[in-house]
Amino acid sequence: MQIVLAPMEGVVDHLMRDMLTRIGGFDLCITEFVRVVDQRLPARVFRRLCPELEHGGKTPAGVPVRVQLLGQEPHWLAENAAxxxxxxxxxxxxxxxxxxxxVNKSRGGAVLLKETEQLYQIVKAVRQAVPSEHPVSAKIRLGYDDTALTLDNASAIEAAGATVLTVHARTxxxxxxxxxxxxxxxxIRQRIAIPVIANGExxxxxxxxxxxxxxxxxDIMLGRGALALPNLAKCIRSGQQAMSWPEVLQLLMRYSQYEVAGDKGKYYSNRIKQxxxxxxxxxxxxxxxxxxLRVLKRNDEILALLQHAEKTFTLSAKSLQ
Incomplete structure (x- = not known):
């Protein structure tokens, strides 16, 4: 069994990947997407979304982190993949x-599920640009409006040379x-021979x-479920009990301290609310x-609220001993 941490835009950043992989249970992480249009992006763009590149492409817990690309032009996706x-x-x-x-309006993401040939050309170009020892995976939904092209899309992605296919089981x-x-x-598993990772709900x-x-x-991919229950991967893999609320509060404090220090608070308010x-x-x-918390906008106010909540639970626990 492989358990993959999903690339959730706007919430699963490198700090969240660090925290969740320290808890354990994950075999692989996928980054938030790097948007590719019509140029080869500078290294700083990749390193901003994937600081783990500076450390062997792994989180501090040693879990590999694969860069995700989003775009529609085979040539430029191949250039940036390389x-x-x-x-x-x-x-x-x-x-x-x-x-x-x-994203869909600019011909990126799920809208490409209407264009089976374009999926094939993109995956083929990227596969040819990336050394064979490195996996090329693709993530799809069942379709855009319906499932009419689901099996054709999966077959095209396999034929183009993809190593793995992840399927979010909704359109x-x-x-x-x-x-x-x-x-x-x-x-889909009956149609194609490459490994398939299941995602959704x-x-x-x-x-x-x-x-x-x-x-x-x-093989499964966890997204929202892993955010709702931070040790879900361990619960699935080894039967670990669900994390307690005081333990989650400690995680929240740790994440808050890292996020505010790491990004100077730029995204902290939105991400903690997410x-x-x-x-x-x-x-x-x-x-x-x-x-x-939802009405607060200043980082210091949010941190103070979390600190108060953690202190309250700690004092309550001591009084019950």
Whole structure:
């Protein structure tokens, strides 16, 4: 079984990758996408989204981090794929699943699922540009509006030379509304021979097992579920108990200190609120705290609120001893 941490734009940055891989259970991380249009990007762009390139392409816990590219021009994607690998990325991931309207309007992400031939040309160009020892993976949804091209797209990606295919088991139109259609991944598995990773609507170990059964694959990718339950990968892999709320509070403090120091607070407010929007799905305590946090804009106010919450829980725990 391989468990991969999903590339969630705007929340799974290098600090979140560091924290979640320290908890354990993950075999691979994928970065937020690097947008490629019509040029070979400078090294600083790759290093900004993937600082792990400076450390062998791995998180401090030793988990490989693969750079993800998003674009529509085979030549420029190939050029940038070669650059990313040269800089230290252990392979390349291609984004054909992003449902964001702004991305799709500029012919990137999931909209390419309407163009099977273009998928083939992109993957082929990237595969030819990247040394054979480095994997080239692709992530798709089941389609844009419907599933009419699902199997053709998967076959084209395989024929073009992809090493692995990750499938988010919903169309772009479905968005993130449950359910995820895991049996469709099983149909893809019957069509192609390369490994397939199942993604979508995995929040618990039980759902992971059901997904693996219906998708006919042991390999899974965790996104929102890993943000809602930070040790979900370990729960799935080894039966570890769900992390307690006081333990999550400690993680929140650690992340906050790193994020504010690392990015000088530029993205901290938005990212911590994003994370809380998932934590509240698993922890009732997060729901109450989120109601206070969501109206705050200053980093010092958010940090003070979290420090107060951690102190309150610590004192409460001591009083019960």
């Amino acid at each position: 650059k990313a690998v040269q800089l230290g990325s252990p392979g390349i991931d291609l984004n054909f699943g992003c449902p964001a309207k702004t 772009k139109t479905d968005g993130y509304k449950p359910p995820a259609y895991w049996p469709w991944i099983g149909r 995995i929040w618990t170990p039980a759902q992971a097992a059901q997904c693996q059964h219906e998708a006919n694959t042991q 994370w809380f929007s998932y934590l509240k799905l698993q922890y009732p305590e997060a729901e109450a705290l989120f109601r206070q």
